[in-house]
Amino acid sequence: MKLFGAIALHVEAEDILRAPRFFEKIKRAFGGKPDLRTGRARSALEATAIVEATRDALRKIGVTNAVSLFIDDTVLFHDREGTPDDLGDLFLAFHDNDSVFGQGFRELRLAVEHREAGLHLVLEIQARPEHKKDAPAARTLISGRIEALTPRPGEDAETYRKRAEPVATDAKALEMFRIQFTALVDRVRDALAHAMPTAKVEVEVAEPRITRPDPKADTARDPQSPRDRNYDPYDHYYWSPGWVMADMLMWSAMFSMMSMPHYAVVDHHHHYQGHTDDTGIQDGPTDSSPAEADDAMSADDAAAESDAQDIADSGVDTDSGGSWWDDAGGGDGGGFDGGDFGGFD
Numbered sequence: 001m002k003l004f005g006a007i008a009l010h011v012e013a014e015d016i017l018r019a020p021r022f023f024e025k026i027k028r029a030f031g032g033k034p035d036l037r038t039g040r041a042r043s044a045l046e047a048t049a050i051v052e053a054t055r056d057a058l059r060k061i062g063v064t065n066a067v068s069l070f071i072d073d074t075v076l077f078h079d080r081e082g083t084p085d086d087l088g089d090l091f092l093a094f095h096d097n098d099s100v101f102g103q104g105f106r107e108l109r110l111a112v113e114h115r116e117a118g119l120h121l122v123l124e125i126q127a128r129p130e131h132k133k134d135a136p137a138a139r140t141l142i143s144g145r146i147e148a149l150t151p152r153p154g155e156d157a158e159t160y161r162k163r164a165e166p167v168a169t170d171a172k173a174l175e176m177f178r179i180q181f182t183a184l185v186d187r188v189r190d191a192l193a194h195a196m197p198t199a200k201v202e203v204e205v206a207e208p209r210i211t212r213p214d215p216k217a218d219t220a221r222d223p224q225s226p227r228d229r230n231y232d233p234y235d236h237y238y239w240s241p242g243w244v245m246a247d248m249l250m251w252s253a254m255f256s257m258m259s260m261p262h263y264a265v266v267d268h269h270h271h272y273q274g275h276t277d278d279t280g281i282q283d284g285p286t287d288s289s290p291a292e293a294d295d296a297m298s299a300d301d302a303a304a305e306s307d308a309q310d311i312a313d314s315g316v317d318t319d320s321g322g323s324w325w326d327d328a329g330g331g332d333g334g335g336f337d338g339g340d341f342g343g344f345d
Contacts, residue, residue, distance in 0.1 A: 001145075001146060001149060001168075001174065001177075001208050001209070001210060001250050001263070002143065002144075002145065002208070002209040002210075002211065002232070002234070002266075003119065003121075003142075003143065003144040003145070003146075003177070003178070003181040003207075003208055003209070004141075004142070004143050004144075004205065004206075004207060004209050004232065005141070005142040005143075005181070005182075005184075005185040005188075005203065005205060005206040005207070006139055006140070006141055006142070006203075006204040006205050006206075007139065007140040007142070007185065007188060007189050007192065007201060007202070007203055007204065008136035008138075008139055008201070008202050008203075008204050009127075009136050009137060009138040009139065009140070009192060009196065009199050009200070009201050010136045010137065010199060010200040010201075010202075011043045011044060011045060011137050011138075011196075011198065011199045011200075012043065012044055012198075013041035013042060013043040013044070013131075013133075013137065014041060014042055014044075015037050015038070015040075015041055015133065018036050018037075018038050019036075020034055020036060024036070037133075039132060039133050040130060040131065040132055040133060041130070041131060041132070041133045042129055042130050043129045043130075043131070043137035044129075045127060045129045045137050045138070047071060047094075047098070047105045047108055047127075048098055049196075050108055050110075050125070050127050050138065051069075051091065051094050051108075051110065053192070053195040053196045054110055054125050054192075054195070055087070055091055056191075056194075056195040057188070057191035057192045057194070057195040058087060058112060058123075058191070059087075060191040060194065060195070061184075061187050061188060061191050062114075063087070063112050063114045063123065064084075064085045064086075064087045064112075065084055065085060065086065065087065065112055065113050065114060066079055066086045066087045066089065066090035066111075066112050067079055067111040067112055067113055067122070067237060068109070068110075068111045068237075069090050069093060069094060069108075069109070069110050069111075070107075070108070070109040070110075071097075071105050071107070071108050071109075072105055072106050072107060074097075076090075076093045076094055076097055077089065077090040077093040077094070087112065090110070105129070106128065106129070106130070107126075107127070107128050108125070108126070108127040108128075109124055109125070109126050109127075109226060110124070110125045111123065111124040111125075111233060111237065112124075113237075115147070116180075116184065117177075117180045118146060118147050118148060118177065118180075119144045119145070119146060119147065119177065119180060119181060119184075120144060120145050120147050120150065120234075120238075121142060121143065121144035121181075121184070121234075122142075122143050122144070122233045122234045122236075122237055122238065123140060123141070123142050123188065123233070124140070124141045124226070124233040124236075125138065125139075125140050126138060126139050126140075126141065126226065127139075139204075140188060140192065141231070141232075141233050142181075142184070142185055142188060142206075142233075143232050143233045143234035143235070144181055144184075144234065145234060145238075146167065146174075146177050148163075148164060148167040149164050149167055149168060149246055149249075149250070150246070151240060151242030151243065151245055151246055152242075153242075155242065157245050160242075160245050160246075160249070161245075161249060164246070164249055165249065165253070168249050168250055168253040169253045169256065169257070171257055171258075171259065171261065174208070174261065175261070177208075178208050181206065181208075182206045185203055185206040186203065186206075189201055189202070189203050207263070207264050208261075208263045208264070209263065209264045209265070209266050209270075210247075210250055210251060210254055210263050210264070210265050210266070210276055211243075211247040211250070211251070211265075211266055211267065211268055212247075212251065212265055212266070212267050212268075212273055213244070213247050213248045213251050214267060214268055224236065224269075224270075230266075230269060230270035230271055231270070232270050235270075247268070254276050255276075255282060260276055260277040261276060261277070262275055262276065262277050263275065263276045264276075265278075265281055
């Protein structure tokens with residue numbers, strides 16, 4: 001079972017305008033006011049403010065184990081050795097370079113890990129000053145796994161099943177982990193709101209997820225771009241082929257329970273399929289599921305892509321890929337992929 005949460009952080013932002021076209025220039029010459037808005041905005045974000053607010057928030061909730069800090073095309077910190085209690089080292093690495101990144105930046109990602117109440121969690125703060133008008137300037141993604149259900153190195157399927165099955169089939173235990181995770185997400189939200197009092201901080205989602213097993217899926221690592229809308233930071237840093245066993249165990253355990261819990265169902269690429277208590281979910285995505293539409297471009301998406309092209313034509317750097325900040329489709333938007341870190345196995 002996967003536990004996933006997302007916290008949005010909204011700050012004051014200004015509209016990004018495109019260059020006027022020929023007839024719009026004429027219209028403006030005669031006193032008209034053509035609409036040059038692109039649907040995108042630029043927030044007044046500084047890397048120093050984000051990093052320092054994150055430091056204060058994490059310390060408040062007792063999270064001190066750093067994983068990485070990435071700004072634009074530079075990795076400023078990466079804990080390859082798994083050193084505990086090294087959050088201070090991450091901030092020292094940033095302040096050694098704050099003259100370069102302290103203000104202007106395109107993308108910032110700061111990742112930490114945390115163990116609490118039988119859960120292993122990865123928190124990744126993502127910030128981009130330029131984004132869609134109605135999108136947040138920063139998000140904190142929180143992804144966790146239940147340690148009792150985590151495959152161990154070298155563990156075969158039968159040994160894993162005997163160890164993990166008592167937890168996987170215990171509805172009360174799973175509910176306890178869900179409540180603990182939700183409480184943690186709320187604590188992170190409150191800590192961020194306290195550290196950034198002028199921002200609007202809200203929980204977008206906090207839910208358990210069950211992965212539908214796919215025997216045809218390639219078990220080799222298929223890293224997502226951190227800009228992907230379905231990006232899961234835990235899989236990015238702690239992916240293992242052993243999770244296939246966990247997915248199969250949880251899937252069978254769900255449908256052997258007397259009372260079906262209301263958990264989200266996703267495929268191995270984290271695309272939403274429906275819920276465990278939906279009729280016919282065992283056979284495939286429900287009719288109301290957007291899974292089939294994940295790769296299709298809606299009218300709004302097409303408009304977003306057109307706006308992005310308008311900005312590009314005007315010389316503004318969009319750096320856009322389908323992501324939390326842009327709805328114009330998936331793909332790697334130019335950032336590093338999972339191969340840059342290689343996990344912490």
